[in-house]
Amino acid sequence: MSDVAGAFDRAESREQFEEAGRRFGAAFERLQKYVEQIDSLGVSTSSSLSADDRATARDPISHQVQGALVVATDHMGALQGLIAHGKTLPTFGAYSITRPALEAVGSALWQLLPPSRDLRVMQSLQVMYESERDLRVAAAEMTGSRPKANDTIPTDDPLRGRIEELRDARPALVGRRYESVASITQRLQYVDDHYGSHGMDRITGMWRVASGLAHGRRSMSTNALDRRISGASEGRVNVVLSASLSSVWNIYDCAEKHLVRLMNLFEQRGQPRVSSEEKMELPLWLSAPVCSPSRHQ
Numbered sequence: 001m002s003d004v005a006g007a008f009d010r011a012e013s014r015e016q017f018e019e020a021g022r023r024f025g026a027a028f029e030r031l032q033k034y035v036e037q038i039d040s041l042g043v044s045t046s047s048s049l050s051a052d053d054r055a056t057a058r059d060p061i062s063h064q065v066q067g068a069l070v071v072a073t074d075h076m077g078a079l080q081g082l083i084a085h086g087k088t089l090p091t092f093g094a095y096s097i098t099r100p101a102l103e104a105v106g107s108a109l110w111q112l113l114p115p116s117r118d119l120r121v122m123q124s125l126q127v128m129y130e131s132e133r134d135l136r137v138a139a140a141e142m143t144g145s146r147p148k149a150n151d152t153i154p155t156d157d158p159l160r161g162r163i164e165e166l167r168d169a170r171p172a173l174v175g176r177r178y179e180s181v182a183s184i185t186q187r188l189q190y191v192d193d194h195y196g197s198h199g200m201d202r203i204t205g206m207w208r209v210a211s212g213l214a215h216g217r218r219s220m221s222t223n224a225l226d227r228r229i230s231g232a233s234e235g236r237v238n239v240v241l242s243a244s245l246s247s248v249w250n251i252y253d254c255a256e257k258h259l260v261r262l263m264n265l266f267e268q269r270g271q272p273r274v275s276s277e278e279k280m281e282l283p284l285w286l287s288a289p290v291c292s293p294s295r296h297q
Contacts, residue, residue: 011226011244012226012244012245012246012247016244016245016246017244017245017246019246020244020245020246020248020249021245023249023253024080024083024245024249024252027252027253027256028080028083028084030256031073031076031077031080031256034073034259034260034263035073035077037263038066038069038070038073038263041066041069041263041266041267041270042270043062043270044270044271044272046272046273047269047270047271047272047273048117048269048270048273049061049062049266049269049270050062050270051117052117052120052121052124052269055117055121055166055169055170056121056124056125056128056166057166058128058162058163058166059124059128059131061111061112061120061121061124062266062270064108064111064124064127065108065111065112065262065266066266068104068105068107068108068262069104069105069108069259069262069263069266071100071101071104072100072101072104072105072255072259073101073259075097075098075100075101075104076098076101076252076255076256076259078097079094079097079098079248079252082094082097083245083248089242089243089245089248090243091225091242091243092213092214092216092221092243094243094248095209095210095211095213095214095243095248095251096214098210098248098251098252098255099207099210099211099214099251101252101255101259102188102203102206102207102210102251102254102255102258103184103188103207105203105255105258105259105261105262106184106187106188106191106203106207106258107127107184107187107188108262109191109194109258109261109262109265110123110182110187110188110190110191111123111124111127112262112265112266112269113190113191113194113265117170118170118172118173121166121167121170121173122167122173122176122178123181123182125163125166125167125178126178126179126180126181126182127181128163129153129159129160129163129178129179129181130181132153132159133152133153133179136152136153137152140152163178164178184207185204185207188203188204188207189204191203191204191258192204195261200250200253200254201254201257202254203254203258206250206251206254206255209224209251210251212224213225213243224247225242225243225244225247226242226243226244
């Protein structure tokens with residue numbers, strides 16, 4: 001039994017744990033700076049982002065993106081509280097906290113990255129509709145009804161009228177459907193394709209790992225978590241699973257990298273248009289080092 005357990009057991013080393021702890025300590029110091037910078041982000045009236053906002057006036061793109069930044073840093077701050085003040089690291093809970101941060105920054109990058117304003121506007125209108133539809137579906141379900149997701153907003157609803165007004169103001173978008181929106185997976189894959197990400201920098205892959213662990217999927221749990229055989233009886237093997245600080249760091253690190261990309265993109269799109277001879281001031285977070293992921297096996 002001991003030979004079998006030795007081959008199966010997997011645990012984070014003390015060196016890996018301490019290194020992840022140091023990286024988290026530096027990252028949490030950077031996090032406070034990010035929060036302060038998000039509060040001060042602005043959109044110049046002569047900027048590209050300002051034109052995007054006018055084209056999505058019901059819920060401007062910049063507001064949607066800033067909301068995503070707040071959501072991401074809020075979850076990252078929750079993880080800080082858990083790691084800095086918690087006595088133990090929950091087996092699954094840390095992944096439940098990091099997963100929404102990946103979703104928030106990834107979805108916002110998907111909205112802001114396209115080079116075409118028509119595409120940025122269309123995707124943001126889709127998100128507007130999706131958000132309101134989800135709210136109405138939830139309200140209907142809590143009353144005991146079983147609404148069809150695509151039938152929750154009547155065709156004569158003022159929301160549809162406003163979205164269609166904004167859509168049809170752009171000749172390339174006239175009559176385009178806005179009721180369907182890309183899935184979270186598709187949004188994150190777009191981001192990975194744009195940056196040419198590999199390995200642990202791929203937000204789609206790290207999101208799948210975090211999602212699988214947050215939901216306690218058995219295959220993901222037994223292959224991604226630390227594990228040890230604690231005993232066996234009547235043909236059953238008892239396995240104890242636990243999170244490693246290194247694996248949580250890898251997911252947090254991916255979220256932070258994409259948070260910085262999103263903040264930089266917002267800053268660039270929100271600045272006044274300048275000639276190529278003018279030098280643009282770098283945002284503060286560009287000078288903040290971002291640790292490379294630990295290659296914990």
